[in-house]
Amino acid sequence: MGIDCQRHEFDVIVIGAGGAGLRAAIEASAQGAKTALICKSLLGKAHTVMAEGGAAAALGNMRAEDNWRVHFRDTMRGGKMHGNWRMAQIHAQEAPDRIRELEQWGALFDRTHIGRIHQRPFGGHTYDRLAHVGDRTGLEMIRVLQDKGVHMGIEVFMEATVIDIPVVDGRAAGAIAYWRETGRFLLFSAKAVVLATGGIGKAWQITSNSWEYTGDGHALALRAGAELIDMEFVQFHPTGMIWPPSVKGILVTEGVRGEGGILKNSEGERFMFRCVPEMFKGEYAETEEEADAWVAGDHVNYRRPPELLTRDVVAKAIMRENEEGRGSEHGGAYLDIASKRSAEDIRRKLPSMHHQFMELAGVDITREPMEVGPTTHYVMGGIKVDPETEETTCPGLFAAGEVAAGLHGANRLGGNSLSDLIVFGRRAGLGAAESAKALAKAPAIPEERVQVAIAEALxxxxxxxxxxxxxxxxxxxxxxxxxxxxxxxxxxxxxxxxxxxxxxxxxxxxxxxxxxxxxxxxxxxxxxxxxxxxxxxxxxxxxxxxxxxxxxxxxxxxxxxxxxxxxxxxxxxxxxxxxxxxxxxxxxxxxxxxxxxxxx
Amino acid sequence: MALRKFRIFRGDSRETGELVEFEVECGEGMVVLDAVHRIQAEQAPDLACRWNCKAGKCGSCGADVNGKPKLMCMTRLSDYPEDEVITITPMRAFPVIRDLATDVSINYENNRRLPHFQPRPADFEDGEFRMYQWEVERPQEFRKCIECFLCQNVCHVLRTHDKHQEFIGPAFFVRTAVYEMHPADVGDRREHLKEHGGIGLCNITKCCTEVCPEKIKITDNAIIPLKERVADKYYDPLRWLLRKLTGRG
CATH class of the missing domain: 1.20.58.100 (Fumarate reductase/succinate dehydrogenase flavoprotein-like, C-terminal domain)
Incomplete structure (x- = not known):
């Protein structure tokens, strides 16, 4: 007999309730699949809430020249030409529709003066491309998706941790999980399973990631026999807080640099001017005057500041300044927005950064520079998926969002994660619902397999x-x-x-x-x-x-x-x-x- | 580094639980949640508490710190005198699961019952609404809500009088206000606010506004305007007379 568990049967189960998981569950449910959403924390607390800057989509609201081709090119080049071209193409083509869909579901993006969705500049994006809500875009996105999903009647299992994906006759057949509250076990039988568990950053000391980011989905997929790729590619975000010690790693949005923030070393030098890699030569401002003119709003005649180079480049530049003895007091660099924007602008465009530094570090960013350094932020690698359906190499198992790999190649552009979640979350939900339709019944999971997984956990x-x-x-x-x-x-x-x-x-x-x-x-x-x-x-x-x-x-x-x-x-x-x-x-x-x- | 004393609630119900004392090494810049984590790692690995972002963005780590509703991740130890014992107890308005984790499921129930966004048709062919910044700023204030439920926790209607069944509480007036004041929404939530939300029970003591870590002006900007809308519908003397005469609502 062994240990008893609560049993459920669904067409599709989605593991993880961040942007990708919610979007997948919404789509599977819309396709008529009986869908469950299983998450490790309470609903609405997933990592997506911490995303600050925005979601990249070539809406063309700021510059008519922007289109999917430019976004595709930026993504591939930002990924150092290592990414999956088909995923980069699908992502660039579909992101605008997914953003407008969020607006239809109640999202309140910041507006342009003619009342359309405003877009902000970000590292590696040729044009101002990030739909955003101040600096709390992820929170907006998760609330909108959460409300949409809840009102569609998706069943949510909160604070449940999945410990195993049983594979029956070569096909993912459901999940074994435990309730955090009681420690009792759950068995989900399902015709298709979507992994949307996010990343792995909790394996590093300095990280912007929460306790949840233990790579469960990556490990579950490996054990289920699926292929993983690109696991060497981890993104260290150039700007995490570094002082006081207890806040080390907390993210400082790239939006600060998007709004004109500059990086300086201990000598007061704006060192990014001499850190432009060969690949991007000629695409960035070469003098402070040019950079200032761009920040002042003329994005047509002037090139963007070099602080907006891709994250890998900026993180390594900060490291180099420290190695060569020009680091900030606590081993990072100074990020200064106060000298570039008015206090009112800063409070309006970057309210949560203002709040975060004031409360946690006693630093008023409208008057003083921030001290920042690299922090473990995101994993580009993960489960290999089919670009069209997001099915992994294990039949019946799908993956979307950070846990899946391919789109970002060797380096992710800021803003491409939130759009990744909704583009490929939707496709994974669709793929899973289609795949589920082919089965009359979820495969029966042998009791022995369940007991082995439970025994291991206990x-x-x-x-x-x-x-x-x-x-x-x-x-x-x-x-x-x-x-x-x-x-x-x-x-x-x-x-x-x-x-x-x-x-x-x-x-x-x-x-x-x-x-x-x-x-x-x-x-x-x-x-x-x-x-x-x-x-x-x-x-x-x-x-x-x-x-x-x-x-x-x-x-x-x-x-x-x-x-x-x-x-x-x-x-x-x-x-x-x-x-x-x-x-x-x-x-x-x-x-x-x-x-x-x-x-x- | 200095040793600090903490008293933390341990147990799985208010009746049987007790305050347990811990001493922890505390350093510069530490917040209450850091101390709880250190206790967990070094002294009490089964000490239950919720947290996620540790940056005031997810609203998971709400608790009563020295009797006041706080996010543990945004409460610095240096806010309290060095010799003061810091007492951490679970949010008063909700049943205890274990230690600092409480059962907040009622909030998810309340949210599920709120009338959802009801948009007008899109203004542009591509699906966008024409909305101006000055229009969206009003509901955007309410969307700053991180669902920490500190406002529910401090509200005397819930905390003292336990009227969870009749009163949805400040967090859900804020949530209703998002859509009520959304420029593209055409829904009418007044009946829900009156009949299910119990908005009349709020006597605007503004405790919710005071504890909101996102500094949302809950009472002034959400509750009072919603109360006015409800009053317009139900207590307008002309409408009252019309209802009497025609027998229709």
């Missing part, structure tokens, strides 16, 4: 005295921060891989105090499995990529290697181990290659 209770889950997690964070962070080398990565193996041993000995009811110690012990899996994936893929590209920088291979541009490192499960292999992606078709070559 194992820490059988260790009478052992390791503390939080300590093992902290050790992993320290290891990844020092060996597999913004700059990497072979020796460090090898140390990371052996260190992770040692931590797996410690994780096996973790014991839990108390019972199963709302017990963060136990929850963390369960999450550790996923964290160790994604850490190993990241370190091993990073070791394989012997070049520097986008978010992946190797001290021992500092240059990009054109031969590796279209090579992706594919990770699959091999028994209890991981198998990595290199595979060449298809080349761009001529019409798209021409857009890249010649401009849009």
């Amino acid at each position: 194992r820490p209770f059988d260790n009478p005295s052992g390791e503390n889950a939080f300590e093992v997690q902290a050790a992993l964070q320290a290891l990844m921060q020092s060996k597999c962070s913004i700059v990497r080398d072979q020796a460090g990565l090898e140390e990371a891989i052996s260190g992770i193996a040692a931590l797996r041993e410690r994780a096996r000995r973790v014991s839990v105090q108390g019972n199963r009811e709302y017990n963060p110690g136990w929850n963390t012990a369960v999450d550790l499995r996923s964290q160790l899996d994604i850490a190993e994936m990241c370190a091993r893929a990073a070791l394989m990529r012997t070049e520097s590209r986008g978010g992946h920088t190797r001290l021992d291979h500092p240059d990009s290697d054109p031969a590796q541009e279209r090579i992706e490192n594919v990770i699959t499960r091999d028994g209890d181990a991981m198998r990595l292999e290199s595979r060449k992606q298809p080349d761009l078709p001529e019409d798209l290659a021409k857009i890249i070559r010649e401009g849009a």
